[in-house]
Amino acid sequence: MIFKTIxxxxxxxxxxxxxxxxxxxxxxxxxxxKNKKPIYDLREIKNIGDIDFNYxxxxxxxxxxxxxYREVISSFKIENNTWEQNIGxxxxxxxxxxGLHPCDINSLNKLDKVLLLGDYPSPYYAIxxxxxxxxxxxxxxxxxCFCRSVGTHTxxxxxxxxxxxxxxSYFMEIFSNIAFDFLKKVKTKDTTKADDDEYKRxxxxxxxxxxxxxxxxxxxxxxxxxxxxxVWKEWGDRCLGCGSCARVxxxxxxxxxxxxxxxxxxxxxxxxxxxxxxxxxxxxxxGGFNFRPEKHIRLKYRYYHKHRGFVEAYEESLCVGCGRCGxxxxxxxxxxxxxxxxxx
Amino acid sequence: MQYLGVDLVKPKAAFFDFSxxxxxxxxxxxxxxxxxxxxxxxxxxxFREILTGxxxxxxxxxxxxxxxxxxxxxxxxxxxxxxxxxVAFGTCACFGGINKLKNKFNDIEWxxxxxxxNYPVETNDKVLAIDEVVKVDFYIYGCPVNKPEVEAIVQxxxxxxxxxxxxxxxxxxxxxxxxxxxxELGKIxxxxxxxxxxxxxxxxxxxxxxxxxxxxxxxxxxxxxxIMKKNGFTERQIRDKFELFSAFKWEK
Numbered sequence: 001m002i003f004k005t006i007x008x009x010x011x012x013x014x015x016x017x018x019x020x021x022x023x024x025x026x027x028x029x030x031x032x033x034k035n036k037k038p039i040y041d042l043r044e045i046k047n048i049g050d051i052d053f054n055y056x057x058x059x060x061x062x063x064x065x066x067x068x069y070r071e072v073i074s075s076f077k078i079e080n081n082t083w084e085q086n087i088g089x090x091x092x093x094x095x096x097x098x099g100l101h102p103c104d105i106n107s108l109n110k111l112d113k114v115l116l117l118g119d120y121p122s123p124y125y126a127i128x129x130x131x132x133x134x135x136x137x138x139x140x141x142x143x144x145c146f147c148r149s150v151g152t153h154t155x156x157x158x159x160x161x162x163x164x165x166x167x168x169s170y171f172m173e174i175f176s177n178i179a180f181d182f183l184k185k186v187k188t189k190d191t192t193k194a195d196d197d198e199y200k201r202x203x204x205x206x207x208x209x210x211x212x213x214x215x216x217x218x219x220x221x222x223x224x225x226x227x228x229x230x231v232w233k234e235w236g237d238r239c240l241g242c243g244s245c246a247r248v249x250x251x252x253x254x255x256x257x258x259x260x261x262x263x264x265x266x267x268x269x270x271x272x273x274x275x276x277x278x279x280x281x282x283x284x285x286x287g288g289f290n291f292r293p294e295k296h297i298r299l300k301y302r303y304y305h306k307h308r309g310f311v312e313a314y315e316e317s318l319c320v321g322c323g324r325c326g327x328x329x330x331x332x333x334x335x336x337x338x339x340x341x342x343x344x
Numbered sequence: 345m346q347y348l349g350v351d352l353v354k355p356k357a358a359f360f361d362f363s364x365x366x367x368x369x370x371x372x373x374x375x376x377x378x379x380x381x382x383x384x385x386x387x388x389x390x391f392r393e394i395l396t397g398x399x400x401x402x403x404x405x406x407x408x409x410x411x412x413x414x415x416x417x418x419x420x421x422x423x424x425x426x427x428x429x430x431v432a433f434g435t436c437a438c439f440g441g442i443n444k445l446k447n448k449f450n451d452i453e454w455x456x457x458x459x460x461x462n463y464p465v466e467t468n469d470k471v472l473a474i475d476e477v478v479k480v481d482f483y484i485y486g487c488p489v490n491k492p493e494v495e496a497i498v499q500x501x502x503x504x505x506x507x508x509x510x511x512x513x514x515x516x517x518x519x520x521x522x523x524x525x526x527x528e529l530g531k532i533x534x535x536x537x538x539x540x541x542x543x544x545x546x547x548x549x550x551x552x553x554x555x556x557x558x559x560x561x562x563x564x565x566x567x568x569x570x571i572m573k574k575n576g577f578t579e580r581q582i583r584d585k586f587e588l589f590s591a592f593k594w595e596k
């Protein structure tokens with residue numbers, strides 16, 4: 001690992017270079033909630049002054065830049081009884097994402113395991129992942145964050161650069177040679193003993209600030225034991241079946257495919273739409289049969305995919321502990337509460 | 345016309361309006377960019393808004409509006425006898441719509457006076473949805489109907505293919521647009537209960553979902569009422585949302 005420090009002034013110069021040559025996305029204030037608290041999300045930025053460095057969390061996960069909610073994966077031009085297929089992978093201007101927190105960077109690492117390193121790598125995902133430069137930033141744990149419980153509160157890889165604020169400078173972890181080469185354009189300093197100590201102090205302080213916890217000890221086994229538990233029914237009674245949890249989840253990758261034809265019957269396309277396992281029509285197949293007709297069972301399988309199936313396959317949870325699903329759920333179904341009710 | 349060697353079905357279609365604002369029919373004439381392609385999927389033989397005259401040998405009848413007078417009852421029964429497929433077209437036809445708010449009042453004379461003053465008006469005591477009078481084969485929801493969805497439905501008919509309605513609530517589509525939940529902004533919204541398929545148009549423009557498409561396949565109505573109350577909304581506010589289009593039952 002290469003560590004450097006950079007003054008905020010020099011870092012801004014660095015960002016200006018990036019903004020000029022790339023599609024640049026950074027946190028921005030997008031609304032205020034009913035208590036006048038600002039809400040932030042990633043937006044395309046043209047001027048450095050538009051970046052809001054005071055952001056707390058990014059409302060919608062960065063998954064959408066790599067795995068869009070809907071995309072045409074293949075299009076067809078139809079003439080008489082023949083057709084011509086066109087598969088266009090997106091290879092446009094390179095993209096920069098600024099301000100991703102460790103949970104979101106780790107969510108991409110988890111998606112990589114399935115979509116890059118799995119048996120059937122996705123070229124659609126790969127091209128976007130390779131084409132995106134990621135600058136991560138350290139964060140302040142919120143009351144609903146439980147990333148520490150699932151081991152995603154630190155970054156080992158998955159971004160190009162990671163920043164921790166130290167006074168008027170940033171302590172930088174340089175993960176990629178692209179980042180290293182880029183940084184030659186601005187002034188950086190080697191870290192000192194004092195910088196290292198400050199880094200350790202800040203990290204220790206952060207670790208102590210987590211209030212939400214999920215006990216994942218032996219969770220795969222406990223989930224197996226509690227497969228028939230009545231607790232699932234209780235949570236199912238609350239579930240609205242709206243799929244908001246999957247829409248705000250940084251790691252959900254399940255999808256459905258629809259065939260779209262234009263009204264002239266000359267062009268068609270396969271439209272891929274990210275789906276949600278809690279929806280009533282998620283497991284409905286041709287002919288109308290539904291493999292998961294019961295709401296509480298659909299909700300249960302959501303937890304089994306995240307906390308059991310994925311753990312068995314990849315030795316880690318598919319949940320990054322960002323807490324977005326619990327925040328988005330009007331019915332108040334949160335991961336820490338569900339898991340602890342299952343353990344009891 | 346063919347698609348991949350298979351002949352397309354081109355049904356003779358008719359559009360009829362009953363008690364309504366005729367806005368749903370107007371939607372048919374909207375979206376000019378592909379209007380000619382859309383209209384060519386059917387042989388439109390009876391459509392007062394865009395066609396002079398009209399024939400009666402239609403196979404598919406789109407019925408807009410609800411039933412508020414005796415002559416309308418006879419007319420819709422007559423259409424039912426002639427057509428192979430009868431489509432309830434739009435929220436008024438499907439549920440009774442705004443017109444059905446009248447049914448909440450016991451004194452019809454008071455209602456007439458309140459709405460029309462001294463102007464003489466012929467209207468039944470109770471408003472009926474189309475399926476309360478005749479058998480309906482297919483429902484197209486929305487106030488007004490969503491044109492892209494209508495296009496997809498009519499295209500399915502041409503292809504001889506089943507149209508699959510979305511069964512889940514509006515929230516799923518709303519979150520796809522990366523909107524901020526209206527409850528987070530302190531507003532009441534019917535999105536968690538209402539059938540998706542509108543592209544979450546109202547919440548995407550900062551307005552609460554008013555439930556015009558009626559309930560999703562398995563709406564969690566009782567728990568959602570509790571959530572609405574917990575979010576500080578009064579029973580009256582919640583009930584107004586539920587009853588606006590007569591699409592949601594208030595009582596258990």
